Amino acid sequence: MSAKSGIVVTTTFKLYNLVESLVKGQDDSLKEKKIIFIIDEAHRTTMGDMMAKIKEYFFQNGLFFGFTGTPLFDENKAKGKVNKRSELINTTEKLFGPLLHQYTIDEAIADGNVLGFHVDYINTGEFRNYDDLREQLIETLSEQHPEKGEKAIAREVYQWDDSEVENKAAEEGILTYQDETHIPRVVEEVLDGWQEQSQNGEFNAILTAAYKERVIAYYHEFKKQIAEKFKDGEAKPNVAMTFSFGNENDPDNIALEVVDEMFKDYANFTGISFTPGNKTHGEAAYFEDVTDRMKRGGSGRNPKNIDILIVADQLLTGYDSKRINTLYVDRRLELQGLIQAYSRTNRVFGSSKEFGTIINFQYPRMTQELVRAALELYGSGGNNSKVIVAKYEDAVDELNKRMVNLIQELSDPTRWIDLRDDEDGKKRFKVAFEEAAKQLNVVKQYYEFVWDDKRFGLDEHKWLQYIGAYRNLFPRGGDVPEEEVIRELQGRTKLQGSQVIDAQSILELIGNKTTTEGGYIVINDNNLVLIQEQIQELSNLGEHEKAESLKRFVNEELRGGHIPATSNFDEAFQDWQDKQQFKEVKAFASEWGIDADLLSKSLKEYSLIKPEEIPFRDDISKTLDPDKATNTFAGNKLMLNMKLGPVLQKWMREIKQKYK
Template sequence: MDYESEEQLEESLIQKLVGLGYTRVNVKDIASLENHFRQKLNRINSENLKGQELSDKEFERVKNEMIGTYSIFETGKLLRGSELQPYGKINITRDNGESVYLTFFDAKNYQNNDFEVTNQVKSESKYKNRYDVTILINGLPLVQIELKRRNVEMSQAFNQIIRYREETMKDNLFKYVQLFVISNGVDTRYFSNQEVGNFNSNFMFVWTDEKNKWINEIDEFSASFLNPQRLHSMIARYTIFDNAHKSMLVMRPYQVYATEAILEQALNHPEKNGFVWHTTGSGKTITSFKAAQLMSQQESIEKVIFMIDRRDLDTQSIKNFNSYLSDANQIDMTDSSFKLVKQLNSNDSKLIVTTIQKMSNAIKNERHNRKLEQFHNKHVVFIEDECHRTQFGEMRIAVNKWFENAQHFGFTGTPIFEENMGQNKRTTENLYDECLHKYLIKDAIRDKNVLPFNVQYMATFKDKGIDYGDEKVEGIDTQEVFESEVRMRKIVEHILLNHRKLSGNGMYNAIFTVSSTEMALKYYALFKEYIDKMDDPINVTTIFTWQANEDSNEGNQNSENSTSRHGLDNVIKDYNQLFGTNFDTNNFDDYFADVTNRMVNHQKDTPKQNIDILIVVNMFLTGFDSKRLSMLYVDKKLQWHGLVQAYSRTNRVEKDTKPFGNIISYRNLKKATDDAVQLFSAGDMSSFLVEPYENVLERFKQAVLALKNYVAKPEDVDSLYDQGDEAVKKFIELARDVFRKQNQLRFYEEFDWNKISDVIDEGTFQRFQGKYLDVKDEFKKCQGNKESILDDIDFELSLLAVDQIDVRYILNLVQSIDLTSKDQQEKDIEVIKKAMENTANTDGLRLKADLIRKFLEEVIPTLGPNDSIGNSLNEFLAKEREKAVDDFSKETKLSESQIDEMFNEYKLSGGIDSEKLTTELNDLGYGFLQNRKVVKKTISFIKETSEKYTAEI
């Protein structure tokens, strides 16, 4: 079969776009792009300009206003204007002193914009790049499309985009690119523009139709996604600004279709409700907020009330909600119904976020409800997130009676059906009339929006010779058996034996869910007993709510845990001692917030600040989202939506080092799992679980065999350079395939290097990784004349982050050097050097490797048995940093105090004031071009030095 070349694919796409209504224009470089935009700006604003086109100086002011030092996030906001004024506008002063507003984008009506297409635009600065196909709207490059040959992976094109963004898209109109599209003709992806450090290949999306069928082929994709009306909506309506992370989030197709279905129902069928069934972890919050935001802009709708249960208003949820909202809509965390009533009667905003408890109190209180009488018959829309938890009780009935003409839209990942309905015998469909859009777990796993699950059922005892793991065993679920200390100890021992390996050596954390607060405290005590004896302990705590008057601990009145609250207070004392905090159950909310923060912000390189295993009863099993959570240990009965919700805490996408959510159940949940998956996958269970270990192992063995057939030993890689780029490229592809498969393999409990040593031993594997990283560095050095190869290579360095040999590992080895014996000292040093040479170490370790070697060679031999290696290391680093600063001061003429000030600024804010630095360099006599080079060099020095000479190495 004859495949299209990139040039043919490019021309075919342009012709398709012309057929969709785009105008083809000839824009060949940045200068002609600016001139073209200037012409458009003059035409669009001819009335404001009073027929007098922009002068050269005025257009320079335009560029300064539009580009300046803005981030991608800021230019995105500038492009869209606001909800009240949806126009991209700037204000400049004309040469005659008059002020004039210039419009450059209409975010409300797509027909008021010009859609054009061009190709092969050159952008040259220090680097030279040429872009494939660029979509211009009103002369601004808002969409960049990069095309590859049919046999090239999407991730390679993704990496090319990152390089373009870093090299030649930062300081010109290409900063306004909102969306990137990459395609090889048969596979197509889209994603939003970001600052370079925030790009994540997991957020490349496949476009679909309303039934979630992939639209991959470039012609079909163009007809659907690049249609001017749809493309305009993706830019103007279906992009969300995450204020907390300063990033733009383009919505996935199912989120778009659900939002549009809600809008259509609200505007054309206000008498009917509706619900959206989008699986847990698929981003329902974004969809529900966007739907609420767009409905609040409709004249026919009086108010839009986003209503959630107070139980869902944890710290994490508040941050997520508020990060998408304007300041006027920020969530009110008080219990004041008075403030809610005031918001409802205000004209400041039609969108209100509140809790069902607060709304219920408002309509019950006579003083408040008189002020709400006006809403009896008005079109008020309620958006209800996680509706299966919030909308089945008496409060919902009371709200319905008050807001007689209200319309309700619910969001759920696990609807209530006849099979799993409660005592009230109501289903989600009973409550909300009809399902407006579905996106099931099978769809989310296929799209890689969530991860599949690896579920293991562990037998903890036998009955009458029958293994408890057999799903047919019944009638043995008694409290006496399950709460046996012997059984509980076996479970704790099993967890502690395997947790390090299954968590990527501390890269991820886990939740352990148990049946009661009493069991949580018993398990905590057992973990504490074992951990106190460990050389390398992990951090375990528990959290739960308690009843005011308990009788479950009646027999424990003489115990320090006589009630669950007393027991939790004792746990929190340990917590305070471990983390240096000051909590107790009187400020439980603060303790909850701190636990949440440590679970979400779990970092491998700060193990003492992490919670490795959190013991819970019900908390954190619904609504809690953390990419760092990868494990769920289960010792309680779970079923239906509760089971899926609990499992789904583990399956948030992070990066390739987290291939699936890991569930280890110490109860017989096989049938309950199968039933729940069957129900919530609409009968299609095929993608819910990961493949069996044996299948993955066999593919790993085949990948290793292919690599060894090409290069028998890691040392043989060096000879490939003599054979040319293609030979090295083949090694990269074969080695990468091995790393990918091993990365998935290592998270299975069955994985053991000793059992596969006949295929490859761990040392050889690590040496191959080291060679792989060397190849990456070599290609970076040769980037100028090896561009064609770089565009075809995806190094996937995130795979190497799983290595146990990292900066902290090396630091531990350094601090454990035996200073009492010279012979042993030399052996210890040799071990450390070999570890750094033979491992695919992280970029952070590579940056500091020379420093470590120098410390080993020059300082360690001078230390005596009573010296502190840690203190000596700190002193060494401080001196080396002083030398580096002194050398840089002499090179640039910047004073050491100026450099230290920049270090402090970078430490506090994460950035450098480049304008101030430019002024200081001007004062030192630097010319314009030289000034720019030194500014860039200084910023790089500050960043690298801040990392390189830290006491943590």
């Protein structure tokens, strides 16, 4: 703060905290002052509760100006907030008032203040060409609609442009991107062009992929291919990754072993060590070093620099580095998100950087349309619709209708298993659930929002059970809803209020509800019923595999009277799981004629973080005995060895998941 000039530089968060303390203390002293607020990056965090409270407090005498390179228009479909006057504040103009001055991206490029973009769209081999996609679509649609006739369908399909063909092929599941094959292709493409694209390490690049899991998968694939492609002494790229680290209560928090691996790799080329969880030399310090180091260019300028940084969302908005010249994109970006991300590459930097390069690796024609729409919007400016939206009561009525429809598709969410083999029923449930979830998102935007069992059509706990049913029927990595729904469905697992139900809490409950008799742990019928209800609730809330393991443990070990009175329940459960796992190891080893002890050792070392890597894979193959195998390939060593690879990887992943 400058006392002489009267200028205060602060953040939304700090200003919000000040307003909160003033309101609680019934202090109106600042409210009466005439203050001008100049808000930078006005597209980012200005639509939420904090800015709403700030504007409400300073409403009488405050004057708010917003600056942004990507204002939000109706086309952005931002959620926004509905204020007390039933006004939906979801565009920059509605929040700050009429546009005062506009300087668009095409004008900035023409003036030489930023560079233009060179955008590539790569087909990584998921389809041969668009005519091939058309033929596959004709075959699929003819099977779905035999009454139309194949010729009529063919005429219709051949009238579609490539973007429509791509869109329909994706919708029908013909064109999909599977990480197991797609990520290695992308990494191969990036590494093959790295020297030329970075101008021998003078510049560096960002690769963005949706979700932290995919960031980690990319990181491991880069490490694998770099080790294979580059000989000792050759110039090779330094690769790093960063993401939101979360905290110990974050359901999407990253495993400690991943962070530890990332820090050790980073220290190998930078010489700087970080420690997971350390307040001064931990995750925050690592992120600060990464953002600073990315501004120095690639390893051609200094071997301690970063060449390729892998991110999910971080650094895609508001981060400036003149030495970033390339953005690799393996995700969907739209409108302001697309322009913001692309703009990381277009900062002016002498004659050696003529433009920012963007290389897209998904849905070439659909992505091309998204780029066109974004450039059109921010080259000319978008629209602002009328401010007034439906009243809260009307939004709740619509939610009630959708909840009723959801209940009609599955009246008891704990009976989700009835739909597991019913494909039509699953589809109807999926549509009904996502429609209800979307409308609930709308209702939550209103300031009046509070859960109302009667008006919403069901209580909050039952809604959590519907979320659990959805998760069990459509596990992540399979058929998932749109990203908007996913964000709202991430959250804690709870039973009526704040009681967290997980495997650990149930083991603690068992320990509290048991007694000893004859040197063994026993349980009475009433407490057994309580424990079984809790296990079922764990399944209802989307943890079916864990619930099944606990159910078997209770039935086989606790009710069977097999647990010594001196046992610790955690250890007893782990010992039981280890025994069950080894039974499956022996069965698989017998089926394929391989050594069970070596397979068990491999399984112990196997990591879900690196699912494609099978520890001791060559050693396992050497133990293969066709005379001991019991499956259909018994007696044929060549066939056994050929078929074992993909089956072993799938089995490893399933067993590790089952007994994690």
